[in-house]
Amino acid sequence: GKRAFVAGVADDNGFGWAIAKSLAAAGAEILVGTWVPALNIFETSLQRGKFDESRKLPDGSLMEITKIYPLDAVFDNPDDVPEDIKSNRRYAGSTNWTVQEVAESVKRDFGSIDILVHSLANGPEVSKPLLETSRNGYLAALSASSYSYVSLLKHFLPLMNPGGSSISLTHVASERIIPGYGGGMNSAKAALESDTRVLAFEAGRKHKIRVNTISAGPxxxxxxxxIGF
Ligand code: NAD
Structure with missing residues (x-):
């Protein structure tokens, strides 16, 4: 069977959960990466059976998540983590959640994966029009929503089996004006799409890994x- 790592699952409402379910229904083993501040509530809800109804697969069995890794995809390694995050109450309870450390942990635990899914985005100023977006807000959107994918693929590639596949989720706001999708999120999705082409070229040649992005509907x-959508 195939093994998948799905980054960006913290409840049963998002694309990450739905993709994990489809992969599980097709027989894949599921590992997930959950944003550190959302980890506690996700694990607790899962343990208490809150998601049991939506864990149901077409054959009646329940999706099993083999392991949940805490992840913050805006940090590549411990040297990148600033003091205020390190000492933050919501982060202090978890360890090894930078991208490099998560990839190392998955390698140690399972050796390899076949499928990498990036289903995460964040734009702290998403509700502001681009004309009112600060430099920091813009760069944060790109860091969390675009570079996070470059970093994930870079660190997971060495443990991906040749013939494997990677996908991310993009948004039509990269090519059309969608009022309300601000804070540089349009730019972040445009970067994600352009990077998908370049990464497909590079990862395809070097490691025989396919790279795609899906422009999801609402x-x-x-x-x-x-963001009121
Ligand atoms: P979601 O809230 O279920 O998923 C986003 C996830 O990203 C959350 O679990 C959140 O905890 C996580 N996250 C945020 N910052 C993170 C970080 N720094 N490190 C790790 N995880 C982090 O919402 P969703 O709408 O399912 O989003 C999944 C993807 O789908 C995103 O890329 C989004 O842009 C894309 N998308 C969504 C829509 C839509 O209408 N919902 C449409 C097109 C594309």
Missing amino acids: LRSRAAKA
Whole structure:
């Protein structure tokens, strides 16, 4: 069977959860990466059976998540983590959640994966029009929503089996004006799409890994509700 790592699952409403379910239904083993501040509530809800109804697969069995890794995809290694995050109450309880450390942990635990899914984005100023977006807000959107994918693929490639596949999720706002999708998120998705072409070229030649992005239609996920979509 195939093994998949799905980054960006913290409840049962988003694309990450739905993709994990489809992969599980097709027989894949599921590992997930959950944003550190959301980890506690996700694990607790899972343990308490809150997601049991939506864990149901077409054959009636429940999706099993073999392991949940804490992840913050805006940090590549411990040297990148600033003091205020290190000492933050919501981060202090977890360890090894930078991208490099998560890839190392997955390698140690399982050796290899076949499928890498990037289903995460964040734009702290998403509700501001581009004309009112600060430099920091813009760069944060790119860091969390675009470079996070470059970094994930870079660190997971060495443990991906040749013939494997990687996908991310993009948004039509990269090519058309969608008022409300601000804070540089349009730019972040445009970068993600351009990077997908370049990464497909590089990862395809070097490691025989396919790289694609899917421009998803609207879904009332937690992220979408937060920006009033
Ligand atoms: P979601 O809230 O279910 O997923 C986003 C996830 O990203 C959350 O679990 C959040 O905890 C995680 N996250 C945020 N910052 C992170 C970080 N620094 N490190 C690790 N994880 C982090 O919402 P969703 O809408 O399912 O989003 C998944 C993907 O789909 C995103 O790339 C989003 O842009 C894309 N998308 C969504 C829609 C839509 O209508 N919902 C449409 C097109 C594309």
